[in-house]
Structure formats: C-alpha cells, structure tokens
Amino acid sequence: MKDRRLLRLSLVLVITLLLLLFLSFGLDLGFEGSDDRAVELILNTNPDYTPWLSNLWEPGSDFMEKLLFGLQVTLGLALGVYFYIKLKAVQDVSR
Numbered sequence: 001m002k003d004r005r006l007l008r009l010s011l012v013l014v015i016t017l018l019l020l021l022f023l024s025f026g027l028d029l030g031f032e033g034s035d036d037r038a039v040e041l042i043l044n045t046n047p048d049y050t051p052w053l054s055n056l057w058e059p060g061s062d063f064m065e066k067l068l069f070g071l072q073v074t075l076g077l078a079l080g081v082y083f084y085i086k087l088k089a090v091q092d093v094s095r
Contacts, residue, residue, distance in 0.1 A: 009081075009085065013078070013081050016077065017074045017077060017078060020070065020073055020074055020077065
C-alpha cells in the first residue's frame, strides 16, 4: 500500500517538474527580474551611479537564462516535496 502511494506521488512529482521545465521554455510571460528593475530605478534616480561590483558570469542568451531559471524552480520544488514527504514519514512513524 505504501509503495503504491510513493509511486503515485513520485509520478505526480516527475510530471509536475517536467511541466514546469517545459513551461519555462515555451512561455514568455514577460516577467522581469528584480535586479533589472532595481538598476532601472537607480539609473532614473541617479544617472551618474556606478556599481561597486559586477557579475562573475552572465548567461549569453535568453534561452540559457530561461534554462537556468527553470532548473532553479525545478530543484526548489523537488527539495520542497522531498522534505514534505520526509516530514510526513516522521509524523506517520511517531503515531
């Protein structure tokens, strides 16, 4: 019984992760990062501003940026689901 439940949960997780990864490539929702907005606001407020630091590495294309963002979302969701399952398992054992 528990194996079937774990299998179903794993299947839902994999489908969700694949869907999120697919949507991160296929849709351009027009979201703008907070860094871009902050730079825009700072330059509007003080055009002579020069940043103290610069990026170590910046993706070369929008595709790479979307890929990295999609992987970050997928990893975050996977970790959240993993720790939720672990928490539920600990609670089930303690009962």
